Amino acid sequence: MSVKTALAEIPRTIWTSIFRHSLPSSELGQAQTSFTNFFLHVHPVKVNRHTLKATYTLGLGLISFFLFLILTVTGVLLMFYYVPSTTQAYDRMLDLRGSVAFGTFLRNMHRWGAHGMVIAVFLHMCRVFLTGSYKRPREFNWVIGVFLLLLTLFGSFTGYLLPWDQLAFWAITVGTAIAGYAPVVGEKMRFLLLGDNTVGQEALLRFYVLHVVVIPLAITLLVAIHFWRIRKDGGLSRPAEADMAPGTEALSVQVMAAPIELKPAEGKQSFGLMGLVRGPFTKVGNTPENTVFSWPNLLMAELFVFILTVAAILVISLLFHAPLEEPVNAMHPPNPAKAPWYFLGLQELVSYSAFWGGVGIPGIEVAILMLVPYLDRKPGGVGRWFAKERLLANTLFVSFTLLNVILIIIGTLFRGPNWEFVSPW
Amino acid sequence: MSTKVSEQNGTRRSFFTWFSSAALFGSAVISALANFVFLKPRATYGQPSRFSIGKPDAFPSGARIAIETRRICVAREGNQIAVISTTCTHLGCIVGVADTGFACPCHGSRYDQDGNVTGGPAPKALPWYQVKLAPNGELEVDTSIEIKPGSYYNV
Numbered sequence: 076m077s078v079k080t081a082l083a084e085i086p087r088t089i090w091t092s093i094f095r096h097s098l099p100s101s102e103l104g105q106a107q108t109s110f111t112n113f114f115l116h117v118h119p120v121k122v123n124r125h126t127l128k129a130t131y132t133l134g135l136g137l138i139s140f141f142l143f144l145i146l147t148v149t150g151v152l153l154m155f156y157y158v159p160s161t162t163q164a165y166d167r168m169l170d171l172r173g174s175v176a177f178g179t180f181l182r183n184m185h186r187w188g189a190h191g192m193v194i195a196v197f198l199h200m201c202r203v204f205l206t207g208s209y210k211r212p213r214e215f216n217w218v219i220g221v222f223l224l225l226l227t228l229f230g231s232f233t234g235y236l237l238p239w240d241q242l243a244f245w246a247i248t249v250g251t252a253i254a255g256y257a258p259v260v261g262e263k264m265r266f267l268l269l270g271d272n273t274v275g276q277e278a279l280l281r282f283y284v285l286h287v288v289v290i291p292l293a294i295t296l297l298v299a300i301h302f303w304r305i306r307k308d309g310g311l312s313r314p315a316e317a318d319m320a321p322g323t324e325a326l327s328v329q330v331m332a333a334p335i336e337l338k339p340a341e342g343k344q345s346f347g348l349m350g351l352v353r354g355p356f357t358k359v360g361n362t363p364e365n366t367v368f369s370w371p372n373l374l375m376a377e378l379f380v381f382i383l384t385v386a387a388i389l390v391i392s393l394l395f396h397a398p399l400e401e402p403v404n405a406m407h408p409p410n411p412a413k414a415p416w417y418f419l420g421l422q423e424l425v426s427y428s429a430f431w432g433g434v435g436i437p438g439i440e441v442a443i444l445m446l447v448p449y450l451d452r453k454p455g456g457v458g459r460w461f462a463k464e465r466l467l468a469n470t471l472f473v474s475f476t477l478l479n480v481i482l483i484i485i486g487t488l489f490r491g492p493n494w495e496f497v498s499p500w
Numbered sequence: 501m502s503t504k505v506s507e508q509n510g511t512r513r514s515f516f517t518w519f520s521s522a523a524l525f526g527s528a529v530i531s532a533l534a535n536f537v538f539l540k541p542r543a544t545y546g547q548p549s550r551f552s553i554g555k556p557d558a559f560p561s562g563a564r565i566a567i568e569t570r571r572i573c574v575a576r577e578g579n580q581i582a583v584i585s586t587t588c589t590h591l592g593c594i595v596g597v598a599d600t601g602f603a604c605p606c607h608g609s610r611y612d613q614d615g616n617v618t619g620g621p622a623p624k625a626l627p628w629y630q631v632k633l634a635p636n637g638e639l640e641v642d643t644s645i646e647i648k649p650g651s652y653y654n655v
Contacts, residue, residue: 248592255592271541272544275546410606411605425621426620429590493607494606
């Protein structure tokens with residue numbers, strides 16, 4: 076080979092050292108693309124057609140994840156200008172608005188993205204419940220999901236303080252006082268969180284560290300486990316008939332789906348296969364399958380949701396500005412002093428009883444949420460919205476959710492000065 | 501004989517397994533707790549709990565004067581002086597001082613002149629703080645010492 080050809084091949088050599096395969100032109104290529112690319116290998120090589128049904132998932136999990144990505148990117152950018160100091164934070168907010176290129180826009184994106192993520196994660200939980208997707212073997216992934224919901228709320232809550240305006244200061248004063256009502260550890264927890272007896276410089280610094288490091292890392296780790304478990308728990312939930320090829324009769328599937336009996340050999344075992352597949356999902360039994368290649372089907376669906384999410388956040392951020400009120404005045408609470416909207420249901424309850432509203436009821440709610448898959452173990456009704464078999468569970472969940480939503484609406488719109496009932500009209 | 505030896509080995513091994521696991525786990529728990537000790541500040545940068553509020557003459561009889569920066573209200577009736585907290589016992593908002601008592605703007609808690617709850621979600625009365633004359637003739641308040649409501653200081 077001449078030097079000239081060797082040199083000419085350098086770009087191509089570099090390219091192929093990074094990307095092992097060219098764009099797939101065969102089924103083998105499609106499989107290899109998902110398999111060998113770091114960013115794509117989270118996907119299975121093939122997915123069930125049912126997984127791609129937009130009306131089933133509504134893309135809510137993906138929307139939550141993409142909002143988290145948007146929040147990470149905009150958040151890191153905002154960090155370049157923000158200082159977590161009581162004397163500087165508010166001025167930095169004004170600087171963002173006045174003298175930083177795209178400052179207002181990035182702050183808008185971060186703010187609306189955060190609200191959007193709270194809503195998307197909540198709706199995602201509703202989707203998972205109403206389709207019965209927390210049933211075996213996905214129980215633990217539901218629990219991780221509940222932790223992710225709590226972390227999302229906590230991330231949003233800690234971010235609320237950072238602008239150091241009146242809204243921030245009093246929302247956190249009220250919010251942390253609610254935490255102080257927890258029995259035994261409440262006051263200690265509050266002190267640990269604030270680093271002082273009142274909301275001040277220490278609290279701002281602590282909330283900043285939690286907001287930009289601790290919570291995002293925790294969310295990243297749990298999201299990774301959440302995604303990993305989706306794969307290991309057999310993909311997205313789907314009804315049993317989704318695993319049959321169109322036109323296959325149910326009876327034949329019954330026969331095919333008979334689990335393979337595995338007898339442990341005495342003392343020695345050999346694992347010739349890549350892995351042992353448990354249950355009725357053996358690939359051996361399920362041919363012909365009702366699956367399609369992830370590349371490009373799943374990828375295109377994901378890209379579509381991504382573009383939709385980004386577009387929505389961009390449009391909202393162009394239309395509406397993130398609020399910024401007067402700088403903190405620790406002497407004069409606004410009247411009424413309200414917590415962030417997603418905690419106003421709690422604040423409404425707190426106005427009746429501080430302990431029950433702030434600690435008792437939310438504590439019980441979270442405990443029940445985490446235990447859901449262990450309390451409701453009846454199989455059936457998985458993979459369909461509002462399955463008839465799950466009428467009781469769904470009714471309970473919907474009423475419980477509606478109650479929370481109504482309390483939030485009352486707290487947000489119907490409470491005025493001195494927390495007295497007002498009409499928004 | 502041989503079975504006995506192996507059984508003994510098994511017990512010893514399981515003991516060491518158990519013991520080292522417990523030690524490892526214990527160390528992990530202690531390390532985690534140490535982090536909490538680290539996170540709990542020993543000194544705070546907030547306001548001191550003991551401070552002067554000036555000479556008694558600054559508070560004429562019948563006055564109910566809120567000192568917002570200190571989150572207290574100084575009430576004087578004749579020679580009797582009381583210092584009442586203006587931090588709402590409900591969720592830590594600052595209550596407004598009126599002639600009839602105190603009212604919280606956040607969740608509508610109301611207190612009478614002595615700080616007793618008369619309405620709203622507040623779980624307990626506003627605390628009274630210790631106040632006395634310092635040698636320099638100024639009134640000194642200590643918010644770390646709560647006194648029985650109704651126990652006035654005579655000047």
